[in-house]
Amino acid sequence: MAQDFLVELGTEELPPTALHTLMEAFAEGIEQGLKGAELEFGEVKAYAAPRRLAVAVSGLADRQQDKQIEKLGPAVKAAFDKDGKPSKAAEGFARSNGVTVDQLSRKETDKGERLAFVSEQKGADTVSLLPGIVERSLAQLPIPKRMRWGARREEFVRPVHWLLMLFGNEVVEGEVLGLQAGNTTRGHRFHCNRELEVHSPKDYVQKLRDPGHVVVDFAERREMIRDQVTAEAHNVNGEAVIEDDLLDEVTALVEWPVALTGRFEERFLDVPAEALISSMKEHQKYFHVVDGDGQLLPFFITVANIDSQDPRQVIEGNERVIRPRLSDAAFFFETDKKTSLEARREKLKQVIFQQKLGTIYDKTERLAALAPRIAAAIGADETEAERAAKLCKSDLVTEMVFEFADLQGVAGYYYAENDGEPLDVAKAMYEQYMPKFAGDELPKSQTGTVLALADRLDTLVGIFGIGQPPSGSRDPFALRRASLGVIRLVVEKKLDLDLRKLLELARDNYPRTALGEYNSVVEQALAYILERFRARYEDQGVPAEVFMAVAARNLSRPLDIDNRVHAVHAFSQLPEAAALAAANKRVSNILAKLDGPVPSSVDESLLKEDAEQALYAAVKDAQQQVQPLYAAAMFTDGLAGLSGLRESVDSFFDNVMVMAEDEQLRNNRLALLAQLRALFLEVADISLLAPAK
Template sequence: MATPDFLVEVGTEELPPKALKTLSESFGEGLRSALADAGIEYGEIETFATPRRLAVRVNKLADAQPDTPFEKKGPAVKAAFDDQGNPTRALEGFARNLGIQPDELDTMETDKGAWLVYRGVEKGRPTAELLPGMVEQALNGLPIPKRMRWGSRREEFVRPVHWLIMLYGSKEVPCTVLGCEAEQATRGHRFHHPGELIISTPADYELVLRQHGWVEPDFATRRETIRSGVTRVAEEQAKGSAVINPDLLDEVTALCEWPVPLLGRFEERFLDVPPEALVSSMEEHQKYFHVVDANNTMMPCFITVANIASHDPSAVIAGNEKVIRPRLADAAFFYDTDRKTPLIDRLDDLKPIVFQQDLGSLHDKTLRIASLAGRIAEGIGADPDKARRAGTLSKTDLLTEMVQEFDDLQGVMGEYYARHDGEDESVARALSEQYLPGFAGDRVPQTDIGACVALADRLDSLVGLFGINQPPSGTRDPYALRRAALGVIRILVERELTLDLEELAGWAAREFNSLTVNDPVNPVVDYILERFRASFEDQGVPAEVFLAVQARRPTQPLDFHRRVLAVNNFIALPEAQALAAANKRVSNILEKQGGTRAGNVDPERFQEEAERALYEALQSQEEQVEPLFARGDYDAGLQSLAQLREVVDRFFNDVMVMADDDSLRANRLALLERLRQLFLRVADISLLQTGSD
């Protein structure tokens, strides 16, 4: 079987840069899936992407589907022949439909008698016939939120399509996809080589584009070229270091086919503006990389990546410097203007801005945050006055010119303006830290006041929206409550704050006077605790460990976290499964007897040595582990309880729990209840059992 390479390239108008990488990967995955479904063997699949093309190369692609044996069951033998042994009409019809003679059929014995069967081989279809449909399927499956049409054509794609390559070995695959007829010609760089370039074989693809088309088709190679080029220009020409944001690097890679890094400069007077504002302007609007010196201080220069190798680079640089100057001038103007009005004077201007129709204005929310932040500060031993002040100022920078122009600077500019206004340093820091963590892997607030405001803001949203019966549903989460819940968990756990969610949610609920749900606290607490599951799954913690702790419903996230880690360590012990099974057995016994057994254990009623051994072991363990559990050292406590395995096994081997004597039975049940309650101080480890009861 021949295995030539296959190349498909879709040439388009400039593709959306932030989506290019995803589109490329999805195109490759779509072809991979289609080939697998068709049962066609192939080697490595490579993807290529530039602003004007998506391409996939499949190496060593089998030229046909494998032949597939099949079996078609016919009539029963007794119904296939008459008394003289001649074929019946049923047999003749079956054979005629298959285009064969009756003597070509085999006999198959089954438990229901003998049947006639036709066994054959279905010839695999040639790969070249299947490729157009596979490519169309892969393109139709791309994650394109909104497809477009162009001209009078009916085809739809993310951008207008201008050419198509479908090359299998050295031969074109004749077809039309997205309104374009397949050919062997690609196009080079829009300016350096706008004409056609013939691709003779799929293996020539990159070589032809690089050497003749002024195009680097491989996304990863182009990305590294930009990264190393920007780094080199910063070091050699600016004597500094380029700060390379990975997301910006991906976006710039998606904007260039032949990248050329160039160094531009701007006036030093703009360095008086907070660097975050300068960076936001350069990255968001111009796609520039900024440069810092050895002290990590911003330098008055930037690096742009041109999509052309100009004969006069200075003209390209001058053009970019001309474009960035008014952007930076605007930032400087906003900064000077904003500082003329103290943040506290902007508070009343929040009144017309609606936070949520039933929950009031942003001004209302700000006052609730301030009050709640003060309560939280009291709970962790921080300064409540500073927490309330930070909460009061928390949203005022949203009204500044700078934040309205660069919305990613909310909080950041609040910190600068608060410091300029003479606010306490902890208050100023809290204005930026209130938004932490903003995403997975982001840091949490580093100051107590920042943590108080961050918690208050998130809890206000959670309790408020649950309180008017508007929790997240399905994928709909317009107020980002899932992210808010995860933020609450991370702040409490990573800052090691021993605050209880029921108490926190209760404080937040008391700040409202318009909630329609009678008790929003419990739903909010359950919702936040459930967010723990995904974070622990990401850490490789088995689901049964989470469920064992969740069964006890500890409402203090730090305590919940410590229990999960302890139980996760416990399940690795050799004694764990036996003790989990014993707890399951105890749970089943007690449940059949009506649940928890009240009453003290009476040692005078013991009849078996195994009873006394378990009782004494429990007494000893209680003395050892209670102080550990009291201070949250669940790991050491469970490690100690693992020593009970031997006496527990002996008890169940030697003792008849359900004795005929009522008092004896009650005493043994009380002993088992004591055993179970000791483990329940941490988790319901009966849920850890992975084998049969």
């Protein structure tokens, strides 16, 4: 008979940034454990609050199904001698299964008739399996560092205090993490700090809500907070900025959310908004409020974990806490403005970029040499690019960035503006880090785009040059992210740049002695970037062989590569594509076997067969049709035009002997095939679209 199952582990306050992950992993572990035990069950629901992880399973079978176990023994031919007496092999097989030979059955298999032993295995009771399933799931949680407490030997992310396990209305007898299972949970630490009996899994959520004062459903609690914070902001004629990461963290900090609005002095609005927001978000977990134009308002919204009878006291307490934080930010800002970014460059000589590659100052010098070259290539202002490159890391040695590390670049923008630098130079201070992550916006200014490219290319060349490429999950200099950033900047900004040449320029700015891989670093870094390009297309649903067909051309201009990949992908969807890819593969194999050079010119007078004459005419027509398209980089239209070759190509291979005994005929036909293949190779190696045999 199926019953509902509930397990709840009660703990000290769990790490808020990890709570959602732990919740999902716990439920996943329980689900996989039940599947592994071959138990039938319905919905699996995960719950989590700061002091508990829980999983509820509906319709869980009360026992495993009985099943027949069949073991195969030796072949019947080898199991008996000519007189029908059992062999040692037969007797040994019977003995190993605790029966006599005459109790064995026979089974017909693809390898002939064999002896077999069939037994019935009784299914185990579900309640006997559940403690082990729960324990294994907890042991597999993604916890980087487990802790012990008191004299206990058990380990978990936080000390554990209670364990609830119910199957239907009955407690599941068992021990997990040193705790004996029961049917009690505990309410809110302040509103209901006592044990609560849970009589069945269906009572769990409501019992914790009332009288427990705990909203145990993470998703429900998250939406309650969103609604409350939104309403609080509307009360002060503003809009709350609710970022998902902060919302998740706050949800993981409270069991009974109550949103409250506080305010700070308007004088603090003279400080860069990003610094105030960082103080409120990172240190206090407050939501900030903006007006209709997106400008910061002097309010913040905190989410309390209690329903206070005097909320004003809670608000005033939070206002007292945030005031010195904002005062510090204001002090740092005013102090930093007294020293220009230019004057701060000298301090960068004391900040190491990488031990073998020198200081951050050295890096800005290299960027100041590289950025103008990139600017010239895309028609940007070379002077501004050089100026931005020299100043781009100076904010790293300001008080503001020392206190608020996430403001690097942003602080640089405000200080460059304060110093009277050109607007694009100031913008480049923070745009140099764009895109920071997948889907992040790109720089809007040309100078910012140039600096973002130069910075990434310099890092890629330097780290590859000292022989420290990423390995496995280790990527301390974020080269994967840098490579994806380069690709996005070039492709999405439609910059016709040659990565090989840019990497050579970046390499040449390093002292030759600094790069142990000086001669090979450009090709290493280029190959790495292009490999990220391949992964990007796979994420977009473009098959790997499409990218490989283009990569076979050994190209290094991402915008050109992108154009060709989309053209080849479109071609691969055509009904003629498979046959033409196979034909290209066949031609490639034929030409690869030649000892000497591939014949290039076709003598029309040597075309004897109707099929080869038809293919020659089709190839000549296709050449005239696609060459203007190729010249204009209209590769999609070009390849689509070549799809009409299929019929004549198929006819040629059906009716013409390529490797004829007559050398002139053979070479003429090889030249014709070479011209056919060249039509496709102009774009990509289409033969790679053909499936491997």
